[in-house]
Amino acid sequence: MATAGEDRAVPLAAVADAVYSLGYILALGIEPNLEATRSYRPPNIRHLPDELGRLQVYTTYPYAVHVSVVEVDAETGIVDVRRHVVAHDCGTVVNPSFVDGQVTGGTVMGIGAALGEEFVFGDDGVPLSRGFKSYLLPRAADLPEIELEHQVTPSPHTLLGTKGAGESGFAGAQAAVFNAVNDAIRPLGARLDATPASAPNVLAAILGAA
């Protein structure tokens, strides 16, 4: 440890030992702690607009492609997700099982948002979705195994080349499943323009088109 601008230095171990064993010889107002502060700035953040007015407020953008295969029961509106494949890129994968869990969890959340999750309110504004029997989350038996493919393109802007892994599941899954439902009911002349593609909403679209 050296003092800036002076020709004096003490080994770090001696400093640590002094703090540990002699810290209380200091005056009361001086905290006998060793402390270091560093801040890291991703090099690609831009909070002021460039000549085209563009901002760059986030360090990395993971991306994913979702392909969903669904079967729609045209008599009941029930949607069965038969296959769901996700290819995603979160840069360097540090812990593969964590990444698998993040992407799978996000994907299931997206499937649930596409097909079932809905806050329902009565005419008086009182919420009617008050538990998991009325606010329907997907359960394991509602889903196929989520098939994952990893593409690794390390980010040049982070220390380890990592990118986010939690984001790429949700939005893509929601869109892919919802589009698959619309694709399935298109031959019937039906189309949904709002989530969720719940059985009552799907059947209403089918019967409305007939």
Next chain:
Amino acid sequence: VIPAAFDYEAPGSVAEVVSLLGDGVHVLGGGTWLVPEMHAGEVRPRRVVDLGRAGIDAITVADRLLRIGAMATYADLLASADVRDRAPLLARMAAGITGGAAIRAQGTVGGSLVAARPQSDAPAVLVALGGRAVVAGPAGERRIPVSELIAGPMRTTLAADEVLVAVELAAHGAGCGYVKLKRGESSWPIATAAALIEAGPDGRCRTARLALGGVAGTPVEVELSALLGGAARSPGVLADAAAMAAAAIEDPWEDVLAPAAYRAAVAGPVARRAIDMAWEDATTWS
């Protein structure tokens, strides 16, 4: 935490149960409805009478009648060879009870019947089976058709000092079909159809019974024997039966999971699938 104090009784006989009943008294069966309702403060009984020690959980056969004790659980139904042989429709229903093994081991057939929730499986199945409710009261036992036990959504015709002790069923040799439509694993049933078909060696229908659940405030019995009697199984006949089933629903049930229009629309298809399944079962069974 249950927010209100109450007396708890667990008598050892039906006679003692009856003597403890009255206004403000709730009967505890498997507890899958009552206990959560008490925790939520939705019901505040002054006394809870637990049927667990009243000796009414047995499944027995006597005089060609299958007797299901009111405290028999869905797991008990599944474990019973008598149920499998004499009322396979009931076994088929029990296997698909929402909630998995924990609920199947806890919930009771009698409790489901007395709760009379439009969305529950058991009431419509027991109506399809022509079940008779055995009711105990101060004057002794009386028997009424299950369809007369259910007065309306969440209401029965039981007096305040009466308790359901069993359901009796005549054994059926008919083919059976059960279809349950729900929005996902965590969903209550939206529409159920329980069908019983007896067919001759030529595959033609002899007798038909159908009851729908979930689609109205109480189970809907559909009289199909005149339509299907003597008929051969065909898409046209099944479509006619589905139309008759749909037409039998006068006032569709509605809840947070599905509006009335949806239930009215799916009743026909669900009925048709159950009838087709029962007819298939009837012609491959013998």
